[in-house]
Amino acid sequence: MRRRILSILAYTGAALTLVVAASVPFVLMGVFSKAIAHAGLHIDAAYSGGTVARTIDRGGYKIVVYQPVKPRLLEPIEPFVQIVFEPADALPARMNEEIDLDGDGQPDVRVSFSLPSDPNAPLRGDVAALNGKYISLTDMGGESFSRMVVRAGKQIVVRIPLNRDSARR
Amino acid sequence: MASPSSALARPPVFRSIGRSILLTLPIALWSLLMFTPSFRSGGRDLAIGAVLVVVFMTSLFFLMMRTGETYRWRRIFFVALGFLFPVGFIASLIAERGTMSIPISRMVSGDTPFCFMVTPALILPAAFARTIVFPGSILPTASNPHSIAVMIGLWFAFTLVLGKAWCSYACFFGGMDEGFAAFGKRRRLHRFVTKYGSILRLIPWAILLCVVLLSAALFEPFYCIWLCPFKTVTEFPAVRDLETALQFGVFVTLFAGLVVVLPYLTKKRTQCGFFCPFGAFQSLFNKINLFDIRFDREKCFDCGLCQTSCPTVALSKESVREGKTLLNCMKCGACVDACKKDAAVWHLKGTPVGVKPERARLLFLYGAWALATMFGGSILANSIATMVHWLPLK
Numbered sequence: 072m073r074r075r076i077l078s079i080l081a082y083t084g085a086a087l088t089l090v091v092a093a094s095v096p097f098v099l100m101g102v103f104s105k106a107i108a109h110a111g112l113h114i115d116a117a118y119s120g121g122t123v124a125r126t127i128d129r130g131g132y133k134i135v136v137y138q139p140v141k142p143r144l145l146e147p148i149e150p151f152v153q154i155v156f157e158p159a160d161a162l163p164a165r166m167n168e169e170i171d172l173d174g175d176g177q178p179d180v181r182v183s184f185s186l187p188s189d190p191n192a193p194l195r196g197d198v199a200a201l202n203g204k205y206i207s208l209t210d211m212g213g214e215s216f217s218r219m220v221v222r223a224g225k226q227i228v229v230r231i232p233l234n235r236d237s238a239r240r
Numbered sequence: 241m242a243s244p245s246s247a248l249a250r251p252p253v254f255r256s257i258g259r260s261i262l263l264t265l266p267i268a269l270w271s272l273l274m275f276t277p278s279f280r281s282g283g284r285d286l287a288i289g290a291v292l293v294v295v296f297m298t299s300l301f302f303l304m305m306r307t308g309e310t311y312r313w314r315r316i317f318f319v320a321l322g323f324l325f326p327v328g329f330i331a332s333l334i335a336e337r338g339t340m341s342i343p344i345s346r347m348v349s350g351d352t353p354f355c356f357m358v359t360p361a362l363i364l365p366a367a368f369a370r371t372i373v374f375p376g377s378i379l380p381t382a383s384n385p386h387s388i389a390v391m392i393g394l395w396f397a398f399t400l401v402l403g404k405a406w407c408s409y410a411c412f413f414g415g416m417d418e419g420f421a422a423f424g425k426r427r428r429l430h431r432f433v434t435k436y437g438s439i440l441r442l443i444p445w446a447i448l449l450c451v452v453l454l455s456a457a458l459f460e461p462f463y464c465i466w467l468c469p470f471k472t473v474t475e476f477p478a479v480r481d482l483e484t485a486l487q488f489g490v491f492v493t494l495f496a497g498l499v500v501v502l503p504y505l506t507k508k509r510t511q512c513g514f515f516c517p518f519g520a521f522q523s524l525f526n527k528i529n530l531f532d533i534r535f536d537r538e539k540c541f542d543c544g545l546c547q548t549s550c551p552t553v554a555l556s557k558e559s560v561r562e563g564k565t566l567l568n569c570m571k572c573g574a575c576v577d578a579c580k581k582d583a584a585v586w587h588l589k590g591t592p593v594g595v596k597p598e599r600a601r602l603l604f605l606y607g608a609w610a611l612a613t614m615f616g617g618s619i620l621a622n623s624i625a626t627m628v629h630w631l632p633l634k
Contacts, residue, residue, distance in 0.1 A: 120348065
């Protein structure tokens, strides 16, 4: 009797597996994808740049300043702060901006770069730190996750490393 | 190409053509359903790819039904998938960015296509910090349709149906070492593999443990950054310094060793069986899967053919004596096809071993082949479309 019940359960399970297989492209894949999308997860700040602190509107374009990203205990990156200039199409051919990163009303860095007319051409730029909290960068491209001046789609992403002492504070 | 089991296999028992066609009909209809959008709106190249894939997948399933063999026909699909996947993938990279290397700008904008191999490494950071340590996007975007949510959703749905059989019916990498293992007949290093099989099959678990812990500690996808052999034939971080140069060197060395040379020498899927941490992780899902391979002890006379034929050392003398495979069995069917006494059988958990094994095989194969057609088939169709696009047919 037990064997028979087990067999019935097994074949019912096998039939359900077939139903699950048939529903994968139409229902199941979407259900699981939505569940993951709504699980409250976020991409690590080393890749995404972290959370937005504030946006500076310059008329034709915007400068988005992010919260400083501090690495976790063993994470192999330097602390950095990300700035995004967008849209790239609306930027002047030569950018030279002093930007207040910490919101204290005083400029912290001067970012300068020239936009090549070819959007696929590599971008390089300079960052001059105006105080000891940040580290200056010269002729920078996409060297590391903490030091970069790159075009990413319709944005220019600049990452400026923080002085480790000031990052700890 | 010679099968690891071709010299040993029993002669196939043929079903009638009419009955084989009837059994193939559901897969033929499913294939047509899956590829109808490609016929309608995918353009000429994709339509050609879709037609070829429908014929290919349906024909292989027909041959499985006709001959009663699984391994050899599945392997044709799987090797085709393994060798054609990079063709389509690399072509799309070259068309889009002119290089196989992924620049840092693509990573920060979340444009890295998600690969299921990284899934185990994501678990701890996601559980404890709600953070995904991968430079992709969670939701699909115009520039990255292969987002994290889509790919993990797809993988999880497949895993419910296939368990570890993912590694034989869905993985777009496994066909590469299976293909190289199929070249030539001479089985070198056989004694080494037999003697140290019990240790070799533990290596993926050790790598899995290291990858999971290091990914959680370093907050980076450690396997992708340092260990993935398949970066060699897909995309890899642009070489910009000594560290990235070293990473690229490791990828190429592992690919040459584990995917090309060792499979050729041993006739085993060495990357899948002795290295892949995702494969080890996937083994855990065999516990919840309803299908497995069992051994009818009344018929078995311990000839060892099943162990010799197993491409991933998922059988030991002890496990066969207990009538079971080991946890890492990927249900490729090699042992069942190799067994001369029909002692190795497909089995539905909860039913008696050896009673109606063909029914268990059919129930498993319909689900597995349907998903293989949907996922692997669409990859094949896209790759064929790419090749058709290159050919001077216009």
